[in-house]
Every structure is written in C-alpha cells, then in structure tokens.
Amino acid sequence: MVSSPRRVGVLTGDGIGLEVVPAAITVADAAAAAEDLRIDWDELPFGAAAIASHGEPVPDATLSALDDLGLWIVGPHDSASYPPEHSSRTPGAVLRTRYGLFANLRPAKAFSGVPAxxxxxxxxxxxxxxxxxxxxxxxxxxxxxxxxxxxxxxxxxxxxxxxxxxxxxxxxxxxxxxxxxxxxxxxxxxxxxxxxxxxxxxxxxxxxxxxxxxxxxxxxxxxxxxxxxxxxxxxxxxxxxxxxxxxxxxxxxxxxxxAGSLGIAGSVNCSATQVMAQATHGAAPDIAGRGVANPVAMIASVSMGFRRYGLMTDDPALVAAADRMDSAVADTLAVSIATADLGGTSSTSEFADEVARRTVAA
The missing domain is CATH 3.40.718.10 (Isopropylmalate Dehydrogenase)
Incomplete structure (x- = not known):
C-alpha cells in the first residue's frame, strides 16, 4: 500500500531548469513508487516566470509556501538577465538567508563510464x-x-x-x-x-x-x-x-x-530542519530549450535532498528512494548512456526515462 504522500516544493527556475527539473522529478517519482511512496510536488512561482506573473523572482506566495515545507528543489536561475530592479539580490540569496541554510554539501565522485x-x-x-x-x-x-x-x-x-x-x-x-x-x-x-x-x-x-x-x-x-x-x-x-x-x-x-563535469555535481543547502536541493551549475541559456542539457546534477541533488531530509525526519522510504536514484544513475552512465556533454547521444528526457526505468531494478 502506498504510504501517505510527502510534500516537496518545486521552484523550476530559468534556462535549462525547465528541462532538468522535470527530468529529476521523473526519476524521483519512479524511485518513490518503487518504495510505495508518493510525492506531492508543490510547484511555486520562481525566477523569470515569477517576475512576469508576480512582479518579483521570489514572490511572497512562494516564501509563504516554503515556510511550511521541509524540503524543496530549486532549478538554476539566470538573475543576470533580470531587469535591473530585480538583479541586486539573487533568488538563491533570498532563500538561503530566510531559511538559515548554513551548510552547502557538495560531493564529487567519478562515475564509471564518464571520463574523469x-x-x-x-x-x-x-x-x-x-x-x-x-x-x-x-x-x-x-x-x-x-x-x-x-x-x-x-x-x-x-x-x-x-x-x-x-x-x-x-x-x-x-x-x-x-x-x-x-x-x-x-x-x-x-x-x-x-x-x-x-x-x-x-x-x-x-x-x-x-x-x-x-x-x-x-x-x-x-x-x-x-x-x-x-x-x-x-x-x-x-x-x-x-x-x-x-x-x-x-x-x-x-x-x-x-570527477568528470559540473553537469554531474549534486548539491544541497540545508539547516538543521530544512533542505534545498539545487545543482551547482547555472541556467545555461545558450543551450536551453534544445533538449541536450545534462540532468545528472539535478537528479543527484534531489537524491541528496531525499536522503538528507529522510535522515532528519526518520523517513526510511525517502532514504531508500535516494539509494535507488543513485544506483540507477550510476548504472545508466556505466553503460555509456548519457547526454552529449558526456559523449552520449541521449536527450535530457531520454536519459531521465532510462534512469527512471532502472530505479525499479536498483
């Protein structure tokens, strides 16, 4: 039986965020389902789209929602392209400060199948x-x-x-x-x-x-x-x-x-009670919309977020889902299935679908 859902915030961001964040969610949903766990993704206004809809990159409505969440994922933001009145403080700075996210954890480990x-x-x-x-x-x-x-x-x-x-x-x-x-x-x-x-x-x-x-x-x-x-x-x-x-x-x-590329580098920002999963790379507007962005770093960040928050809240299902995600990414890269930046031929969504398939067997 599927357990009660876990609510996770989603701040998609700009540029390739519109591709890598959905890719990571695809993988996370598959891993969670394999652990009889359902994630309720709470999509919140953020970035350039939020400027258009709410007049600012991190609206009060988004902050009010995050106040009640322990875990959320954030895509890259392209604040350099925002209008001048919105570029003095980056969205990441707003979130780090408001929630006291004092620890930034950034692992670097080489994968089999990825030249390092x-x-x-x-x-x-x-x-x-x-x-x-x-x-x-x-x-x-x-x-x-x-x-x-x-x-x-x-x-x-x-x-x-x-x-x-x-x-x-x-x-x-x-x-x-x-x-x-x-x-x-x-x-x-x-x-x-x-x-x-x-x-x-x-x-x-x-x-x-x-x-x-x-x-x-x-x-x-x-x-x-x-x-x-x-x-x-x-x-x-x-x-x-x-x-x-x-x-x-x-x-x-x-x-x-x-270890091979910033495109595989996951990261979380956290306090003692809240976790923000956010890859280390930027919004890469030059390749946005082409379906070639590497989603590994975003998938790895969401996995880290699941594990960190799962340990904080004594939620073994979240930790197990994170283990599945990590194993599936490693298994996929090991057989040279990858996006073009790592020498492969897969699109962003094709890679995510293959990793999601492998989470069941992980």
Whole structure:
C-alpha cells in the first residue's frame, strides 16, 4: 500500500531548469513508487516566470509556501538577465538567508563510464554557506562590498566562531557517516591562516576544537592554495573537506570538474530542519530549450535532498528512494548512456526515462 504522500516544493527556475527539473522529478517519482511512496510536488512561482506573473523572482506566495515545507528543489536561475530592479539580490540569496541554510554539501565522485581527470576522487566539500566575503552574506544590513571612490573597492569578510563550529559539526558527522567498509573517517580543514590570520584563523581554530569532540575522526589541515593543487595531484587522499564560503565554492567546482563535469555535481543547502536541493551549475541559456542539457546534477541533488531530509525526519522510504536514484544513475552512465556533454547521444528526457526505468531494478 502506498504510504501517505510527502510534500516537496518545486521552484523550476530559468534556462535549462525547465528541462532538468522535470527530468529529476521523473526519476524521483519512479524511485518513490518503487518504495510505495508518493510525492506531492508543490510547484511555486520562481525566477523569470515569477517576475512576469508576480512582479518579483521570489514572490511572497512562494516564501509563504516554503515556510511550511521541509524540503524543496530549486532549478538554476539566470538573475543576470533580470531587469535591473530585480538583479541586486539573487533568488538563491533570498532563500538561503530566510531559511538559515548554513551548510552547502557538495560531493564529487567519478562515475564509471564518464571520463574523469581524477577517476579515484570521492570527496565531500562541506562549505560554510552563511558568512565569508560574499556581499549577500557578510552584513546584517546592506552589502559588505562598497566603493569609497570610483577607483577603490573594498569588501568585508565575516567569520564567527558560532558559524564555524556549526559547519564543523556537520563535516565531522558526515565523515562518520561515510566511514564504511573499513574506510577511515577523515576531515581536512581548509583555511589560509598564514595570511588571513584573524578570519580564517578563527575558522581553523573553531574547527580544530570541534574535532576534539570526534576522537574517531582523523583531522588534517591544508592552506587553500595547496589544497587546490593536492586535489589535482592526490584526490584519493581526501574524504570530507570543511572550509569557509569562498574557498568552498571554488574547491567544489574544481572537484566537480575533476570527477568528470559540473553537469554531474549534486548539491544541497540545508539547516538543521530544512533542505534545498539545487545543482551547482547555472541556467545555461545558450543551450536551453534544445533538449541536450545534462540532468545528472539535478537528479543527484534531489537524491541528496531525499536522503538528507529522510535522515532528519526518520523517513526510511525517502532514504531508500535516494539509494535507488543513485544506483540507477550510476548504472545508466556505466553503460555509456548519457547526454552529449558526456559523449552520449541521449536527450535530457531520454536519459531521465532510462534512469527512471532502472530505479525499479536498483
């Protein structure tokens, strides 16, 4: 018997979001049905379409609906193309701030069947998502980026002990969860405390102190520049990497490309009670509407969202559906069924249909 439905928000977004989000839903519905689970997808106005219908990219109606949801999926937004009055703050920033989505989890793992620069990479970047140098996150009111003269630009970076400790605990707990089949639990703290002594020094020290609460987890440290080089040279040396906002953004993109493509890189933004699944790539307006967009990253993001929220709420059916999605994607790519960017010939929807078929056997 099908259990009571789970309600999940859908913010389709712009560009290829109109293709990859429906593709991910196709796969998620098939995986959920295989677990006797029904998902009620609550489609909400968002992005350029919401500007046309509601006068703003993230309308109050959407926020009111999300207030009552623990899990939602978000397609890419093309805020650079919005009218000037709607481009000062990105839709993602609005959602991260309102819901306190402080943790950005970005795994990078190579798939069989996908050419990868680093075929042995299997790393999780745990990125602090609420502070740092980004102007939409570093000030309580207004922007921390400003120009005292037309020829001088300044930026304020924010690091607090509380936020650093909070993200460190997410990283150490993730390392414990990933320590299976004899694999040791390892966390690498990435900083630049030799130069940014106060800000990233505080981040490093807070992470070290949290690490003392996890004696079973091996702790190492790297400066961010060395870490970038080592991810290329020795990716298998790393398991969970915890770092501040800007460093995490850069390193996760690097790791995704080393694994094969940003088109396969899933991601979730989360608090202790809510999860937003959103792929790391952009809206790619140059290929939108052609049916060639790679939906793997969006499928992987929805799977991560199912798993994260399922564990938060003690919902094993959601976790099992996520397992099916992951296995089906891996099995499909392993037999060289893929979109053109990965060397295949499948359209976005054809790939999604094949993955959905395989979720039943996963």
């Amino acid at each position: 620069t680093a075929p042995d990479i299997d790393v999780l970047i745990v990125r602090e998502n609420s502070e740092g140098l980004y102007a939409d996150r570093n000030m309580a009111v207004g922007s921390g980026e400003f120009m005292p003269t037309p020829d001088v630009a300044l930026a304020v970076g924010l690091v607090t002990r509380a936020a650093s400790e909070r993200i460190a605990r997410v990283a150490f707990e993730a390392a414990r969860d990933r320590a299976v089949s004899g694999r040791p639990a390892r966390v690498t703290i990435v900083h630049k405390a030799n130069v940014l002594r106060l800000t990233t020094g505080l981040f490093r020290d807070a992470c070290r102190e949290v690490g003392e609460e996890f004696p079973d987890v091996e702790v190492t440290e790297q400066h961010v520049d060395a870490m970038a080089a080592l991810l290329v040279r020795r990716p298998a040396d790393f398991d969970v990497v915890v770092t501040e906002n800007l460093f995490g953004d850069i390193l996760s993109d690097l790791a995704g490309e080393l």
